[in-house]
Amino acid sequence: MMAKEVQILHPRPSSIVAALYTLRDLGADVVILHGPSGCCFKHARLLEEDGVRTLTTALDEAGFVFGGQEQLTRLLQRASELFDPKLVGVVGTCSSMIIGEDLHQAVVDAGLDVPVLEVEVHAGYRDNTKGVIITLEAALDEGIISKEEFDRQKFLLEKATQVERLHGAASSEYLAPERGEIKYRVAERLLDLMAGGKRGINILNAKKETAYIFADINAAVAEVAQVRGAAVSTLANLDAKKGLAKVRRDAENILSGLEDRGVLIDRIIGGLDEYPIAGAQVAEFIAEEGGFDYAVISGVPHAVPIESLAGMEIFSITNGPRQVRPLRELGHQHVVVEIDLHPKTMGVKSIVESEFGATLRGLNEVR
Structure with a gap:
């Protein structure tokens, strides 16, 4: 039997x-x-x-x-x-x-x-x-x-479940936890691309409060690119008018923090609860602008349609050790993990330094 x-x-x-x-x-x-x-x-x-x-x-x-x-x-x-x-x-x-x-x-x-x-x-x-x-x-x-907000939330949850089943931690019978690549090696490659005059797209597509750390990565990329005179466009799911009460406040806090650091956001691609659908806005931006050589995606990288990233070298930063293999199988060349992210973002109201962001900034100062 x-x-x-x-x-x-x-x-x-x-x-x-x-x-x-x-x-x-x-x-x-x-x-x-x-x-x-x-x-x-x-x-x-x-x-x-x-x-x-x-x-x-x-x-x-x-x-x-x-x-x-x-x-x-x-x-x-x-x-x-x-x-x-x-x-x-x-x-x-x-x-x-x-x-x-x-x-x-x-x-x-x-x-x-x-x-x-x-x-x-x-x-x-x-x-x-x-x-x-x-x-x-x-x-x-x-x-x-309201009923309108309830229906919106339910739609987003259905999309989030779909994303996880297709390319996330629910996509396989068993996924062993992995730490991804060593951060300084990935940061070195990213700096090489900037130094070589390559054009990048810098994407924050994070889930709710996790954005307090993931936004630091996007800030680091934007800051280093500015110092090096490299061309980078920054997108973020930080619409402060969408979501439940805390979600809206978090988006406001992070937007303010990025503004204080002089980070220019080229397009808002949705709210912090819209990570499962914000990838469509990313694809639209890429189709309009074109000519990107690499992409840095922080948060929920697997929600960005892989076909929209065709021809790019992809740098993905996730907080899920079980997300490493699905991202590699999807075609993301570089995958790193921010470990223990949730405890670090509970109770905070401003951007928290990330391991990868700190690594990128440190290597940039040395080189």
């Missing part, structure tokens, strides 16, 4: 975590996880760095048997007393969903006088974007976002 095909063997992002980050982007002050104390521990602690009080009902063996609805109600009331939140999120976990906890009744019993978003979610979905959609549905029901 033939065994069933296994589609993905390596762990994938959790829908619960996706819900937590979406609540942050919506402006929640307090988020309560209704489950064991260890559930999503790392991400819960990281969210605290972004100013979100992340609490847990800490369900134990007794809670698994007798339920924890009253415990959730009491914690909602206590959180309201301690933190005086303006928007609260309650997020289900695998445990609470399996035992059938009534999140809504717990919220009603708590009697808070501020909006509470009830997110009935677990980690058993194939795509973590399901956690985002469930959270956005709760926000829509509470009038936190």
Whole structure:
């Protein structure tokens, strides 16, 4: 008897975590996880760095048997007393969903006088974007976002899932983590191209807060090109009028930081949540301008159509060790990884130095 095909063997992002980050982007002050104390521990602690009080009902063996609805109600009331939140999120976990906890009744019993978003979610979905959609549905029901914004977000999530399945970390049964090329060698090659009078396109296509580091790479490329008199056009998905509240603020902060560094952006290609579709704007710009010899793409390089980069030497900077092989297979000649990027961009409000940006600037000073 033939065994069933296994589609993905390596762990994938959790829908619960996706819900937590979406609540942050919506402006929640307090988020309560209704489950064991260890559930999503790392991400819960990281969210605290972004100013979100992340609490847990800490369900134990007794809670698994007798339920924890009253415990959730009491914690909602206590959180309201301690933190005086303006928007609260309650997020289900695998445990609470399996035992059938009534999140809504717990919220009603708590009697808070501020909006509470009830997110009935677990980690058993194939795509973590399901956690985002469930959270956005709760926000829509509470009038936190409009139907137009909900539809826009849902469209972007579908496109993001498609990008990952085609050329991302969900594109193969198993992808071993890799660190990519040594950064100074890639930086040396990039400097050689600039010194040789080659023309480049410098693209920021980053996902939300990761842009705080990826933008430094684009700034470094633009700064070094200016010093060397090299021709470089810079594109960025930094439309500050698009996205949820935090996403818009992040775009404003990064735009301001680039402006302070004297970086000229030739075209805005979308918002920080539009990375899965911004590649179309890149392709349009290349078709209009033409004549580029190389491309530097920071953030989500695999969302830029490879056919639009034909004939160019491609430098891709990602934060995903499992993204290295798919990018190489796609035809990107140089791939480097910014390690541990997420912890470095939590709670920040200005551009953070990147390893590759620092390497490029350092080598430029030596040469």
